[in-house]
């Protein structure tokens with residue numbers, strides 16, 4: 001990695017999250033990084049981590065005053081479509097009120113705010129959404145993220161929004177296996193399982209996203225919204241098959257079926273997808289390609305590269321930490 005002269009001080013809120021762990025592991029090489037956790041203490045070499053409740057505005061203010069970060073990266077949130085649907089208030093608090101707290105706290109220091117949204121700010125009616133299209137969420141998660149995007153764009157003078165498709169990679173919290181970890185465990189133990197075949201989306205390596213975030217920081221990009229998505233759109237079943245193909249695994253025990261998608265009844269009615277048989281949340285990436293000289297790899301190459309970069313293969317997959325049912329995570 002090339003030497004970076006202008007090291008930034010970066011505060012990662014939610015260092016214990018799947019995204020936070022992967023971002024910090026990448027960014028700490030070139031920047032001074034401080035991280036926060038809430039219920040899951042986490043330690044990295046050369047990174048100070050502290051406990052923070054995002055609703056404790058005074059504590060957040062003290063943290064920002066003490067470290068004067070150049071950049072605050074917000075990795076706190078409830079990213080599960082199902083849990084957001086079940087616990088709407090908690091989702092709104094974490095995904096939106098936490099953002100408002102943070103933006104209003106750091107504004108006086110001129111700190112850059114980095115936020116990760118998702119294609120769920122769209123309804124899923126057609127796919128290939130561009131950055132210019134008006135958000136029209138059909139889920140509670142999408143509603144909370146659309147509100148945050150709107151708030152940030154109206155109130156922050158220095159922001160970056162990455163609207164990111166489904167990310168794959170290893171997480172930190174063994175109690176919350178993500179979809180890739182679910183696949184690793186099922187294939188490792190040869191357990192028959194099924195995946196959804198009715199919702200398509202992009203799939204992107206979390207390590208490649210970390211690289212893009214670092215590139216944006218080095219370029220000092222500001223006040224931009226960049227969609228990050230693969231060129232292909234796959235449902236969970238198709239992704240599982242690609243995962244198996246890359247690792248040369250037997251796919252006979254993976255089957256497909258339609259898994260109920262946690263639509264928000266009212267939002268789905270307004271956006272016209274209430275009775276849709278098929279949803280597509282894929283996005284185009286014009287802004288990203290106009291800023292960076294990038295060629296987005298195909299999904300199978302990204303999966304292959306992910307394991308090669310980590311020096312891992314399926315044989316090294318961790319033992320399952322819990323029995324998990326397939327659901328929209």
Ligand SMILES: NC(=O)c1ccc[n+]([C@@H]2O[C@H](COP(=O)([O-])OP(=O)(O)OC[C@H]3O[C@@H](n4cnc5c(N)ncnc54)[C@H](OP(=O)(O)O)[C@@H]3O)[C@@H](O)[C@H]2O)c1
Pocket residue numbers: 013014015016017018019020037038039040041052053054055074075076077078079094116117118164165166167168171173
């Ligand atoms: N994962 C994806 O594919 C994806 C795609 C697009 C956008 N995003 C967005 O990226 C962000 C991170 O997603 P993720 O999947 O990495 O999340 P995650 O693994 O579920 O982690 C959630 C984080 O929120 C923290 N947290 C929860 N309650 C808190 C509180 N009251 N105060 C402070 N921190 C609290 C948790 O801390 P503890 O564990 O320490 O309690 C944890 O670090 C979310 O905003 C998500 O919507 C994710």
